[in-house]
Amino acid sequence: MHYPASISKLIDSFMKLPGIGQKTAARLAFFVIDMKEEDVIQFSRSLVEVKRELTFCSSCGHITDVDPCYICEDKNRDRSTICVVQDVKDVIAMERMQEYKGLYHVLHGALSPMDGIGPEELNVQSLIERLRDDEVEEVILATNPNIEGESTAIYISKLIKPIGIKTTRLAHGLPVGGDLEYADEVTLSKAIMGRSEI
Template sequence: MYYPEPISKLIDSFMKLPGIGPKTAQRLAFYVLNMKETDVVDFSKSLMDVKRELQYCTVCGHITDEDPCYICSDKNRDRSMICVVQDTKDVIAMEKMREYNGLYHVLHGAISPMDGIGPEDINVPSLIERLKDENVKELILATNPNIEGETTAMYITRLVKPIGIKTTRLAQGLSIGGDLEYADEVTLSRAIEYRTEI
């Protein structure tokens, strides 16, 4: 027996989210069916607000409701350092530790030939443009410690070398194959403190 169309569409919608399979999507759809209408309206409004009110910062690529973002706009940040991360969630992870006071650059991915993602598919060109600013003295590569992250870090290192900016990599307190966003503040703090030059 098939579900009525509205619930079937909701199940299909939930299955578009990462990590949500058919059974979880079904469970979530029936949970929504039993929610109060006001809660469902608030939930749908939150989804629409995320799409309508958020954008990527034109300077660093971080999510923001104002352009440039609060980090790029902060005059107290150390403008001599740019920390390159793969995802906006990595910026939030780095900010939680309260040890790093420089700027960021979000790549929105990593080079992965197996997935058909090349250097042209991530936010590298605007990074190279930013490095033309003579205030930038150090580039910190904080890509994830996995094959894709290492490949991306090496690619950026080769591009930056001729420019002559000091390029460092986070210390290996981070586990190989792990994601930056899941690292605790102490691990991230040590990784940034003991970063190494490439």
């Protein structure tokens, strides 16, 4: 399909977003054309502001507009526990639960040699530096339960062991309400290994 150059550029821009294909990008582009000009200007300002004003917390790596972030600044948080997560979205998910009251450390990814992601590409060194603080008593490894997440958790636990801090891993297994017949082998294996007495 042939579009004017400005629409083609907008479609190409939308296609850079995850999960947006050619048809959805075209639909979004034509939606933008129908928007009021002031709404389009505000939308574009919001995009620019997100890129210019947000940064990563120098302590935990969470996304923030002030440094340190609101979680690290909160004096009511339990400073004896650090939950290590792969991504900023994981912090948001944990906070939505409203059960965990400790601090976080965001790795910004997981080990994946196939994708060229080694320890140097992750926010690991600053975690080890944080653990030298006498306040920290436990590190919870909350990386994803896949090959990359598991290998990252094992790697980090080996780094923490010499420091002498308790290291735990989030429980994995069957979700509440899930059916055995739909569970994959890894999930079933984790569920068997993590079984508890009732």
